[in-house]
Amino acid sequence: MAITLNDLLSTAYLRLDVVVRGAPGTMDEPISWVHPTELDDPTPYLQGGEIILVSGVAMADDSPTPAQRGDSQRLVDRQVRGVGFGVDVIHPKPPSWLVDQCEASGLPLFSVPLDTPFAAVSKAISRGVLNDQGRGFAARYNEQRQLLRSIQTLNPVSSIVDRLAQVIGGWASLLNPAGTVVESSHPFIPLNLGMLGEAITFSAVGQAKFMNVRGYDVAVFHVTSPAGRTLGFLVAGCHGTVGTLDHSLVASASLLLSLAVTPVADADRSLGRLRSSMIRACLEGDAPSVRPYARDLWSDMPVEPLVVLRVCGDRDALESAERLVEPFHRSLAKDLHPVLFGMVEGDLWIIVSRSTAQLWTDQLGHDSRLGVGCSSGCIWRDLPRARHEAYQACAEAMTSDECVVVYG
Numbered sequence: 001m002a003i004t005l006n007d008l009l010s011t012a013y014l015r016l017d018v019v020v021r022g023a024p025g026t027m028d029e030p031i032s033w034v035h036p037t038e039l040d041d042p043t044p045y046l047q048g049g050e051i052i053l054v055s056g057v058a059m060a061d062d063s064p065t066p067a068q069r070g071d072s073q074r075l076v077d078r079q080v081r082g083v084g085f086g087v088d089v090i091h092p093k094p095p096s097w098l099v100d101q102c103e104a105s106g107l108p109l110f111s112v113p114l115d116t117p118f119a120a121v122s123k124a125i126s127r128g129v130l131n132d133q134g135r136g137f138a139a140r141y142n143e144q145r146q147l148l149r150s151i152q153t154l155n156p157v158s159s160i161v162d163r164l165a166q167v168i169g170g171w172a173s174l175l176n177p178a179g180t181v182v183e184s185s186h187p188f189i190p191l192n193l194g195m196l197g198e199a200i201t202f203s204a205v206g207q208a209k210f211m212n213v214r215g216y217d218v219a220v221f222h223v224t225s226p227a228g229r230t231l232g233f234l235v236a237g238c239h240g241t242v243g244t245l246d247h248s249l250v251a252s253a254s255l256l257l258s259l260a261v262t263p264v265a266d267a268d269r270s271l272g273r274l275r276s277s278m279i280r281a282c283l284e285g286d287a288p289s290v291r292p293y294a295r296d297l298w299s300d301m302p303v304e305p306l307v308v309l310r311v312c313g314d315r316d317a318l319e320s321a322e323r324l325v326e327p328f329h330r331s332l333a334k335d336l337h338p339v340l341f342g343m344v345e346g347d348l349w350i351i352v353s354r355s356t357a358q359l360w361t362d363q364l365g366h367d368s369r370l371g372v373g374c375s376s377g378c379i380w381r382d383l384p385r386a387r388h389e390a391y392q393a394c395a396e397a398m399t400s401d402e403c404v405v406v407y408g
Contacts, residue, residue: 002030003128005051005082005108011124016110019094022082023106031081034125036118040067041074048079051125053118055086056095064097072101082108084121089114156260158183161234164253168246170216170238174223174257177230177323191216191237208254210247213237217245221254230319231258271297272343279342279349283308283387287380290340300338307357308375308386309364310394311348317369318348324363325350347394351383365404371397372404 005027009016021027032049035042038057052075059068075083083102085094094109102109112121157174165172165185173184191213209220218237225231234254238245275297278290287301294301311321325339339360340351352360354377364372373394375386389407397405 020102020109022108055089072105172236175233275342302353305377308390309350310373310390313370374406
């Protein structure tokens with residue numbers, strides 16, 4: 001939609017004439033600005049995309065000066081869109097050597113008649129640039145309105161994700177805190193979410209990350225509640241290089257999702273309180289009373305022999321660790337053994353099968369903000385002893401240089 005050299009030449013009142021059309025497609029490139037100059041080499045003062053206007057005051061008819069040789073190629077290298085030559089000021093037409101240079105380098109050249117002021121050309125380009133910016137603002141406003149209307153639908157979360165994919169010309173997915181897709185604009189997205197790595201696993205609250213994965217410009221926005229609790233992650237992308245994706249639209253969608261997802265987050269907090277109560281019962285030796293609810297709370301009970309992990313750290317670090325052991329996030333262990341976990345008195349307690357304990361301690365140990373204590377092996381009725389061991393081992397980890405300490 002931006003003004004091009006073809007648009008400028010078709011403006012009748014300017015009465016511009018093409019002398020050299022330049023390389024194919026050049027006259028359809030957007031013009032960023034106009035720059036009148038009589039310098040032999042104006043490229044140090046250009047940013048690219050400009051139209052150069054000259055009257056040839058320092059140009060001879062027969063041959064260029066040494067400083068003017070290769071002038072058009074320098075302008076092409078600087079991505080200048082074309083040169084406008086004011087005729088009948090000094091020269092009745094552009095010098096033949098300038099025409100030859102433009103033809104050789106593919107730089108468009110056009111003549112500006114004497115009764116067309118350079119200021120008229122500048123104003124025409126300025127209006128075109130401003131009109132293009134206005135159209136851009138109008139389009140952005142319309143896209144923002146489409147996102148805002150999505151929150152008023154019966155299923156606002158799904159509507160926001162779908163509408164975001166439409167306005168960015170790509171795809172979008174909402175992930176829960178465990179990294180599992182809960183809403184997606186497409187049945188299949190062209191990206192393995194496991195490739196996002198630490199952008200999700202250990203993302204700080206409120207943080208956004210940008211990357212290019214397999215030819216897709218991807219943004220990951222942390223969706224948080226007004227109180228700062230993690231509600232999930234918004235992942236959006238479109239095909240192209242870094243900068244292709246409109247990050248402001250993705251940011252707006254993440255804010256709307258924080259409002260739409262908050263009621264669901266309240267239910268998650270209730271689930272977290274129930275998990276805490278049940279894990280406490282297990283650690284006190286009452287595993288049989290927990291077993292009927294394990295499939296709903298954690299997906300199932302781990303198999304004996306068991307290991308108890310106590311994880312200490314600040315709030316953000318513990319949230320990251322809790323996301324790691326969510327029942328839907330099992331990229332760490334190929335055998336997909338279930339994990340019991342819950343917060344008890346400010347610490348995260350985890351019960352796993354001993355066969356997978358090393359996998360979990362290795363992954364938890366990657367976060368230097370955490371201290372992890374690991375018990376020796378045990379069975380269900382022996383969990384109180386294992387709890388005591390994990391407590392002591394974690395206390396040792398918090399006062400030493402080791403992130404993970406195994407009892408004994």
